[in-house]
Amino acid sequence: MTRAKLDREALIEAAAAARELAYAPYSGYEVGAALLAASGRVYVGCNVENAAYPLSMCAERAAVFSAVSDGQRGFEAVAVVTQNGGAPCGSCRQVLLEFGAGTLVLIADVEGGYRETTVGELLPDSFSAADLE
Numbered sequence: 351m352t353r354a355k356l357d358r359e360a361l362i363e364a365a366a367a368a369r370e371l372a373y374a375p376y377s378g379y380e381v382g383a384a385l386l387a388a389s390g391r392v393y394v395g396c397n398v399e400n401a402a403y404p405l406s407m408c409a410e411r412a413a414v415f416s417a418v419s420d421g422q423r424g425f426e427a428v429a430v431v432t433q434n435g436g437a438p439c440g441s442c443r444q445v446l447l448e449f450g451a452g453t454l455v456l457i458a459d460v461e462g463g464y465r466e467t468t469v470g471e472l473l474p475d476s477f478s479a480a481d482l483e
């Protein structure tokens with residue numbers, strides 16, 4: 351799929367719908383993610399918090415783990431929706447990087463406004479599989 355053909359608004363809408371399912375009783379900060387695989391399939395995730403705080407999981411990583419568990423290894427784009435357009439955390443950047451620095455990242459807020467970047471831009475000078483060769 352070319353970038354031009356990518357339906358950015360549909361991916362953001364899928365992330366917004368996933369955000370509605372967020373379980374964030376402790377922070378109150380709800381996050382939804384929608385990951386478009388090279389296969390064309392979309393995998394969603396939301397943040398899932400826990401009373402033992404460090405066990406909480408981010409929306410982006412939930413989406414990646416769901417996709418990889420379904421046999422996907424290549425990703426075109428990921429949309430992330432938060433109330434205020436917050437960017438993916440460092441851990442999620444690293445996990446996304448594992449599957450490609452070129453993945454497009456759409457960082458959106460609940461009003462539908464968004465900005466566009468890539469995983470590589472969000473995590474420059476990174477540690478990756480190449481360092482282990």
Ligand code: THU
Binds near residue numbers: 374380397398
């Ligand atoms: N969170 C995400 O889901 N993704 C991020 O990239 C940043 C943070 C979640 C984790 C926690 O449930 C809440 O947002 C506040 O940190």
